Amino acid sequence: MKKLLLVLLFSSAYLIIAQTDPNLKWLHPTPQGNQIAWIKMWDDNNWYLGGDEGMFLKTSDAGKSWTSTNMAGWANPSYPGTYANNITQACWFFDKNVGIAGGLGRGIVRTTDAGTTWDTIPIISGQGRINAFSFINNNIGYLAGNALYGVMKTTDGGLTWAATPTPLPASTGYSIYASDANNLIVCGASGNVYISNDAGNNWTTNNIGSIYQITA
Numbered sequence: 389m390k391k392l393l394l395v396l397l398f399s400s401a402y403l404i405i406a407q408t409d410p411n412l413k414w415l416h417p418t419p420q421g422n423q424i425a426w427i428k429m430w431d432d433n434n435w436y437l438g439g440d441e442g443m444f445l446k447t448s449d450a451g452k453s454w455t456s457t458n459m460a461g462w463a464n465p466s467y468p469g470t471y472a473n474n475i476t477q478a479c480w481f482f483d484k485n486v487g488i489a490g491g492l493g494r495g496i497v498r499t500t501d502a503g504t505t506w507d508t509i510p511i512i513s514g515q516g517r518i519n520a521f522s523f524i525n526n527n528i529g530y531l532a533g534n535a536l537y538g539v540m541k542t543t544d545g546g547l548t549w550a551a552t553p554t555p556l557p558a559s560t561g562y563s564i565y566a567s568d569a570n571n572l573i574v575c576g577a578s579g580n581v582y583i584s585n586d587a588g589n590n591w592t593t594n595n596i597g598s599i600y601q602i603t604a
């Protein structure tokens with residue numbers, strides 16, 4: 389019984405560390421056991437995936453083999469040292485090399501080498517959650533998040549962000565779509581959809597008759 393308990397404790401400890409330590413890899417299940425939050429399919433063979441604990445996966449053979457990293461969501465990439473892992477809830481790739489990811493953490497991470505390495509881009513101090521990105525070109529885009537972020541805009545490809553002139557009429561935006569620099573649709577809780585036609589200066593609220601949050 390003691391041996392069994394030791395094995396269970398060791399296995400549990402290993403799984404916890406493997407999810408948060410960038411130097412350790414999943415053995416089972418493979419290639420990752422974390423929850424997947426988003427997927428980007430470039431073509432039939434090339435896919436990118438991301439999710440909990442800074443997970444980033446990519447395949448070039450339609451899922452037969454994968455390369456992975458846990459660094460896509462780390463608020464501080466230094467190791468060993470202080471760090472905070474991140475749920476990479478949302479991601480946006482401008483091309484196969486350059487992309488940004490955000491989620492539950494202290495900022496946005498950015499890659500310029502197809503996810504091999506990631507650099508942290510702070511937005512606002514404190515813990516917040518980013519739920520979605522929407523870009524209209526390689527420079528202008530928006531994000532939606534919890535009360536700490538609300539709706540924010542970038543004009544330099546996600547390097548810097550500023551809040552919209554008027555806050556979202558809700559504590560959290562779960563998804564966002566920008567058809568151009570001015571026209572925004574943000575989905576929220578309790579079936580509410582928020583629309584702006586002037587880049588977030590004014591918002592109107594519409595309800596689709598649902599009691600649930602709208603995430604896509």
